[in-house]
Amino acid sequence: MISRAALRTSDVIRQAREHLLRGQQLPLGMLDACIDRSWQRCMEHGLQPGTRPELPRLDSSELRTQRETHRRLIELADPLIRRVAEDLRGCQLLLATPDATVLKSYGQRFVLNDRFHIGAGINLDERWFGTNAPALALIERAPVLVKSCEHLLFPDNPVSCVAAPLLDLNGDCLGLIDLTFEADHPRPEIFLRRVQQLTGALEQRLFFRHYQQHWVLQVHASLAELDSVSCGLVALNETGLILAVDSQAAQWLGEASAALIGRHIEELLGNSWKEICRQCESCSALLGLPLTGGQLVGRLNPPDQWQPAALSNEAIVVPVSPEPSLCRDLEALVEEWPMALAREARRASRALEVGLPVLLQGKTGTGKEQLARALHISLGEQRPFVALNCAALPESLIEAELFGYGEGAFTGARKGGYSGRLVQANGGTLMLDEIGDMPLALQARLLRVLQERVVTPLGDHREVPIDCRVIAASHRDLEILVTAGDFREDLYYRLAGVVVELPTLNEQVDLAGQIHERWASLCRHHGRHLVLDETLVERLTAYLWPGNWRELEHCLEAALVGAEPECQRLTMEGLSPRWQRKLTQPMESGVDSTATSEDVCNGSQELREMERAHMVRTLEAHDGNMTAAARALGISRSTLYRRLG
Numbered sequence: 095m096i097s098r099a100a101l102r103t104s105d106v107i108r109q110a111r112e113h114l115l116r117g118q119q120l121p122l123g124m125l126d127a128c129i130d131r132s133w134q135r136c137m138e139h140g141l142q143p144g145t146r147p148e149l150p151r152l153d154s155s156e157l158r159t160q161r162e163t164h165r166r167l168i169e170l171a172d173p174l175i176r177r178v179a180e181d182l183r184g185c186q187l188l189l190a191t192p193d194a195t196v197l198k199s200y201g202q203r204f205v206l207n208d209r210f211h212i213g214a215g216i217n218l219d220e221r222w223f224g225t226n227a228p229a230l231a232l233i234e235r236a237p238v239l240v241k242s243c244e245h246l247l248f249p250d251n252p253v254s255c256v257a258a259p260l261l262d263l264n265g266d267c268l269g270l271i272d273l274t275f276e277a278d279h280p281r282p283e284i285f286l287r288r289v290q291q292l293t294g295a296l297e298q299r300l301f302f303r304h305y306q307q308h309w310v311l312q313v314h315a316s317l318a319e320l321d322s323v324s325c326g327l328v329a330l331n332e333t334g335l336i337l338a339v340d341s342q343a344a345q346w347l348g349e350a351s352a353a354l355i356g357r358h359i360e361e362l363l364g365n366s367w368k369e370i371c372r373q374c375e376s377c378s379a380l381l382g383l384p385l386t387g388g389q390l391v392g393r394l395n396p397p398d399q400w401q402p403a404a405l406s407n408e409a410i411v412v413p414v415s416p417e418p419s420l421c422r423d424l425e426a427l428v429e430e431w432p433m434a435l436a437r438e439a440r441r442a443s444r445a446l447e448v449g450l451p452v453l454l455q456g457k458t459g460t461g462k463e464q465l466a467r468a469l470h471i472s473l474g475e476q477r478p479f480v481a482l483n484c485a486a487l488p489e490s491l492i493e494a495e496l497f498g499y500g501e502g503a504f505t506g507a508r509k510g511g512y513s514g515r516l517v518q519a520n521g522g523t524l525m526l527d528e529i530g531d532m533p534l535a536l537q538a539r540l541l542r543v544l545q546e547r548v549v550t551p552l553g554d555h556r557e558v559p560i561d562c563r564v565i566a567a568s569h570r571d572l573e574i575l576v577t578a579g580d581f582r583e584d585l586y587y588r589l590a591g592v593v594v595e596l597p598t599l600n601e602q603v604d605l606a607g608q609i610h611e612r613w614a615s616l617c618r619h620h621g622r623h624l625v626l627d628e629t630l631v632e633r634l635t636a637y638l639w640p641g642n643w644r645e646l647e648h649c650l651e652a653a654l655v656g657a658e659p660e661c662q663r664l665t666m667e668g669l670s671p672r673w674q675r676k677l678t679q680p681m682e683s684g685v686d687s688t689a690t691s692e693d694v695c696n697g698s699q700e701l702r703e704m705e706r707a708h709m710v711r712t713l714e715a716h717d718g719n720m721t722a723a724a725r726a727l728g729i730s731r732s733t734l735y736r737r738l739g
């Protein structure tokens with residue numbers, strides 16, 4: 095289907111459309127077979143080229159209900175699709191239900207024609223939308239490519255799309271993933287492969303999840319490919335009997351799944367099952383599989399992925415001992431801050447003191463952790479400060495890490511169990527960093543703990559009372575996440591006792607003054623006395639600083655410690671070539687997508703007007719949804735409000 099569809103030229107497809115409009119039968123083979131079938135079905139539904147259909151679209155509460163219904167699908171697919179969307183700039187990815195209702199949209203937002211944009215809440219059923227990749231993938235139960243001109247009702251639309259269904263272990267359809275890209279892309283089959291890889295990876299994840307209490311054998315002909323989507327998976331019970339075989343494994347093993355299920359793995363491996371299990375008592379083991387017809391490589395994964403080694407891995411836990419530079423007393427920290435912000439920080443400190451939670455919001459490097467530590471210190475230095483980065487922990491470990499577990503809670507649990515970060519923070523402060531990245535299912539458990547103030551460790555029925563102050567932080571706007579259904583509203587209100595929004599460097603009222611302050615403090619710290627050249631300061635203030643304070647600090651400190659001993663004034667020439675380049679080409683400097691919008695906003699009145707018009711258009715394209723529009727523009731929602739205000 096891939097190559098044949100790719101070979102169809104738009105001229106041939108146009109001719110086919112004309113045949114259809116004249117009521118003539120299409121010559122056999124003129125269209126790709128699945129497109130042909132789809133066009134025939136569309137005609138039977140009364141659709142034909144030129145039909146302008148009314149598309150059903152869910153309102154926000156209906157969409158929330160759909161998302162709740164398909165919560166498991168979203169939790170499974172969301173992180174992977176996000177990653178692909180970040181990779182494939184300029185493409186749009188959709189996650190949809192088995193009846194083609196779009197649950198979420200990622201990346202670019204394409205508009206099909208002046209009437210519809212593709213986004214969450216629309217339903218792409220063939221009966222009203224005509225030929226399209228999501229509908230076809232569901233009907234054909236296979237990956238499909240639908241080129242721009244093959245969309246029966248929208249032949250002049252600017253996009254082509256590929257889609258693949260996501261099947262569960264029984265072969266039932268859980269949903270689908272669509273990838274939409276510009277129609278003139280020369281190699282659409284690349285996207286088809288990408289979407290197949292994505293659904294393949296998700297199906298493997300489902301298999302591992304389903305059989306997490308069992309042994310899972312990965313098989314492939316090549317060691318290098320053992321972790322790829324082309325590897326096959328076999329689930330085994332504790333005695334080595336085969337419980338399930340996925341389609342890839344059946345291919346590698348050269349037999350139908352049904353013929354393999356119920357047989358003993360020793361028949362395939364030649365080794366004793368006991369011996370193999372002993373090899374991988376604490377971790378997965380690599381095996382050579384001497385099979386008739388050739389040698390395969392395998393990896394046998396023991397039941398339950400939660401290994402004690404992984405749980406005690408300190409690298410995934412934010413260290414409890416604070417970095418010296420981050421440990422500043424609250425008053426010293428807010429001394430130079432704008433008055434309103436300093437007032438908010440003091441308010442947060444008072445709130446924390448009486449047990450109210452504090453939420454710190456701000457882009458990366460805006461000083462959330464620094465403020466959290468200062469707030470903690472203002473309560474009394476003797477108490478523990480426990481920071482947990484919710485984004486850095488694998489999803490399967492967060493629960494054990496937060497709530498702890500009892501002895502023998504699962505295979506390989508530490509002797510004596512583990513108290514968990516919440517209990518460790520007892521009497522002190524718990525910082526839940528990047529809380530916006532916490533999976534929805536865990537949010538529910540955390541909410542219960544915060545309400546009831548007791549923790550029940552995994553595998554243990556005893557309740558442990560906890561008494562700690564909570565500071566949550568996120569670079570993502572939690573209100574936006576709540577609106578999008580990605581963060582629980584009730585948890586948001588539980589955490590947002592006092593909200594402090596930390597401004598980006600570009601939002602500082604007196605950035606030049608702040609740069610001088612920071613420079614003076616660094617000079618004191620390093621015992622140097624260099625003057626900052628004013629032309630350089632101008633360049634520094636014009637730069638966008640996507641990494642905020644952290645980036646500024648790196649830039650200034652590197653220049654200071656690298657300056658010649660006799661140097662008295664730091665000018666542009668004193669900076670590294672990389673920094674000189676960044677500061678002279680500010681528009682290109684941004685890895686950060688805020689660069690374009692922000693930079694234009696700093697420009698002339700005319701540019702500002704153009705920027706505003708662009709924002710209004712984007713907002714309209716997103717049905718007035720500020721969250722979605724801000725995301726599409728690559729700026730924060732508050733920035734969007736401000737710029738439009």
Ligand SMILES: Nc1ncnc2c1ncn2[C@@H]1O[C@H](COP(=O)(O)OP(=O)(O)OP(=O)(O)O)[C@@H](O)[C@H]1O
Nearest residue numbers: 419420457458459460461462463464465569643644
């Ligand atoms: N107001 C400030 N003045 C000067 N330096 C600051 C200020 N705020 C933060 N910094 C410095 O910026 C760096 C980053 O701060 P911090 O780690 O607190 O930011 P963050 O918002 O938690 O970042 P991330 O979200 O990436 O974890 C630190 O080295 C800190 O000392």
